[in-house]
Structure formats: structure tokens, C-alpha cells
Amino acid sequence: MDAFTAGILQRIEAAQTDLHRARESGDDFLADVEQAELDDLRRLAAEHGVEVGAAIA
Template sequence: MDAFTAGLMQRIEATETDLSRARESGDDFLVEVEQAELDDLRRLAAEHGVQLTAATA
């Protein structure tokens, strides 16, 4: 795995964690922000042919 892919996967995992925390805390605005970030990261992965695992897809 190259550095780009590893970094992208790390950012996706961190964003998923942040999204879960935002949902648990009931912060609707932060949920929207984190979901948008996650969508962007997944789009970036798809554009570069990075295969996501079931957990990050």
C-alpha cells in the first residue's frame, strides 16, 4: 500500500469515528460536516481506484 492510499484510509477511518461521535452527541451540524467529509474522501478514493473495505465503504 502506498503512502497516498494509507493516508486516505486513515483519514476515512478517523472521519467515520468522528461521525459516530457526532451522532452519539446529537450534534446535527457536526454530523452533516463529518458526513460531507466522508463522502468527499470516498469520492477521492473512487477517483484514484482505491478499494475500500466493507467497513469503510
């Protein structure tokens, strides 16, 4: 795994964790921000051929 792939997967995992925490705490604004970040990271991963689904649930 190259550095880009490792980095993007790590950032996706962190965004998912942050999204989960925001939803648990009831912070709708933060949840929206984290969801947008996650969407952007997944789009970026897809554009570069990084498989996200298999590595991160």
C-alpha cells in the same frame, strides 16, 4: 500499500469515527459536516482506485 492509499484510508477511518461521535452526541450540524467530509474522501478514493469497502466498514 503506498502512502496515498494509507493516508486516505486513515482519513476515512478518522472521519467515520468523528461522524459516529457527532451522531452519538446529538450534534446534527457536526454530523452533517463529518458526513460531507466522509463523502468527499470516499469520492477521492474512488477516483484513485482505492478500495474502501473491504478495508473499512
